[in-house]
Amino acid sequence: MAPKVPRQQQPDFPRPYTTVDVVIFTVLDEALKVLLVQRPLDTSDPYPGRWALPGGFVDIERDADLLACARRKLLEKTAVRSPYLEQLGSWGSATRDPRGWSSTHAYFALMPAQDVQLAKGANAADVAWFEADAALAGPSLAFDHAQILKAAVDRLRGKVEYTSLPAFLLAEPFTLPQLQKTYEIVLGRPVDKSGFRTRMMAADFLEEAGVVESASHRPPMGYRLKDRSMPVFFPRTFSPRGEP
Amino acid sequence: MAPKVPRQQQPDFPRPYTTVDVVIFTVLDEALKVLLVQRPLDTSDPYPGRWALPGGFVDIERDADLLACARRKLLEKTAVRSPYLEQLGSWGSATRDPRGWSSTHAYFALMPAQDVQLAKGANAADVAWFEADAALAGPSLAFDHAQILKAAVDRLRGKVEYTSLPAFLLAEPFTLPQLQKTYEIVLGRPVDKSGFRTRMMAADFLEEAGVVESASHRPPMGYRLKDRSMPVFFPRTFSPRGEP
Numbered sequence: 001m002a003p004k005v006p007r008q009q010q011p012d013f014p015r016p017y018t019t020v021d022v023v024i025f026t027v028l029d030e031a032l033k034v035l036l037v038q039r040p041l042d043t044s045d046p047y048p049g050r051w052a053l054p055g056g057f058v059d060i061e062r063d064a065d066l067l068a069c070a071r072r073k074l075l076e077k078t079a080v081r082s083p084y085l086e087q088l089g090s091w092g093s094a095t096r097d098p099r100g101w102s103s104t105h106a107y108f109a110l111m112p113a114q115d116v117q118l119a120k121g122a123n124a125a126d127v128a129w130f131e132a133d134a135a136l137a138g139p140s141l142a143f144d145h146a147q148i149l150k151a152a153v154d155r156l157r158g159k160v161e162y163t164s165l166p167a168f169l170l171a172e173p174f175t176l177p178q179l180q181k182t183y184e185i186v187l188g189r190p191v192d193k194s195g196f197r198t199r200m201m202a203a204d205f206l207e208e209a210g211v212v213e214s215a216s217h218r219p220p221m222g223y224r225l226k227d228r229s230m231p232v233f234f235p236r237t238f239s240p241r242g243e244p
Numbered sequence: 245m246a247p248k249v250p251r252q253q254q255p256d257f258p259r260p261y262t263t264v265d266v267v268i269f270t271v272l273d274e275a276l277k278v279l280l281v282q283r284p285l286d287t288s289d290p291y292p293g294r295w296a297l298p299g300g301f302v303d304i305e306r307d308a309d310l311l312a313c314a315r316r317k318l319l320e321k322t323a324v325r326s327p328y329l330e331q332l333g334s335w336g337s338a339t340r341d342p343r344g345w346s347s348t349h350a351y352f353a354l355m356p357a358q359d360v361q362l363a364k365g366a367n368a369a370d371v372a373w374f375e376a377d378a379a380l381a382g383p384s385l386a387f388d389h390a391q392i393l394k395a396a397v398d399r400l401r402g403k404v405e406y407t408s409l410p411a412f413l414l415a416e417p418f419t420l421p422q423l424q425k426t427y428e429i430v431l432g433r434p435v436d437k438s439g440f441r442t443r444m445m446a447a448d449f450l451e452e453a454g455v456v457e458s459a460s461h462r463p464p465m466g467y468r469l470k471d472r473s474m475p476v477f478f479p480r481t482f483s484p485r486g487e488p
Contacts, residue, residue, distance in 0.1 A: 011261075011343065015262060015304075016259070016304055017255075018259060057255070057257070060258050060259075060260055060345040063338075064338055065336060066334065066336040066347060089333075090349045091310070092310040093310070094307075100304070101302070103302070103310060105336065
């Protein structure tokens with residue numbers, strides 16, 4: 001790191017606002033859900049009462065970097081400390097925030113619903129899980145958040161075709177049928193059952209976590225991820241036979 | 245767009261610097277090259293004399309959005325108006341710029357070397373093409389630009405395995421052998437010739453642009469891209485047989 005520059009040598013011109021927004025996904029009630037916060041009604045802030053992605057301004061005193069800022073927003077809203085978190089992209093323009101030129105760094109997070117303790121925090125009227133597709137089709141979100149959410153859903157569905165990402169949406173231990181169901185919920189279509197077990201085992205990202213309690217006379221094996229820091233990439237996609 | 249907020253309602257707190265940096269790739273002298281600018285020697289700016297990616301501060305008066313800012317930086321350095329341009333990611337922290345908390349939005353561009361007229365611009369001592377691998381292995385770049393360049397090279401090489409991206413590095417019209425050579429230069433390894441033509445034709449992104457002048461007694465067909473706005477995705481990667 002280079003030495004700090006004296007304040008008088010810092011360039012002085014109008015700076016854009018810098019924010020971080022997080023698209024938080026889970027699977028709940030057999031649907032892909034996204035966490036939204038309702039903006040306060042009784043303030044002079046833009047988009048009062050509208051639903052938005054959780055996020056906010058970078059705090060240069062508290063946030064060491066963009067990822068730390070994203071983790072802080074996540075922790076404030078969900079009390080989850082270290083879910084899977086991936087940078088999605090950035091959006092910036094003169095018009096996306098009526099307060100002035102602003103750019104946001106967007107991340108997406110995957111977490112098991114059971115882990116989450118929702119908290120409105122100081123700057124929200126309400127916080128709730130919405131079905132991802134309904135949030136895109138419903139009343140428009142604040143700022144350009146519908147565009148960001150759309151990009152996150154597309155990225156997640158695209159990656160689910162060839163990665164172990166859906167496992168990050170499940171509490172451990174989970175069974176193979178639970179994992180398959182999660183793939184199907186995120187993709188929005190059935191996945192060939194006969195190849196599923198072989199494929200998951202070949203990708204070598206699961207480890208046995210003991211038999212799961214069950215009413216079944218043959219209780220299923222429970223699994224956990226070998227590495228919760230990143231997904232495994234499969235050599236082929238889940239595309240149905242006959243498609244490219 | 246929501247109405248402008250009066251200045252007195254604009255939140256007032258220290259804001260990070262916002263920059264845009266562009267990793268500009270071409271193929272020249274049978275190598276993947278990246279455009280770097282040398283930072284001025286005789287200023288109080290950080291990293292004097294060091295090589296860096298072209299870029300700089302967002303100008304809220306001139307830049308409508310991040311992409312417009314990236315296009316402006318590109319045009320200033322290369323005189324190329326509309327090359328292929330893709331968002332790479334963003335990097336932001338308290339320490340990456342000694343002047344204070346800053347975040348940069350990084351893009352990468354692909355352009356034919358023939359189109360480029362290099363210009364130092366007002367804020368550079370020099371500008372030049374460097375071999376991408378040499379730039380990563382050589383004296384360290386300013387700021388975290390080595391990290392950004394590494395991410396861009398990885399992204400490009402990764403995508404070349406399954407997209408038509410290398411075609412954006414060639415001046416039109418180009419021949420199939422020239423296109424194959426470009427794939428090989430970017431990937432850093434030979435590509436199976438017998439399958440190459442079939443594969444390119446099946447991907448349906450080229451159109452014939454007439455026979456190219458040549459000393460050969462059977463002059464080759466020249467091609468151009470059907471659509472220069474985005475690449476085509478192939479169903480399979482270029483991985484050699486036997487690899488996953």
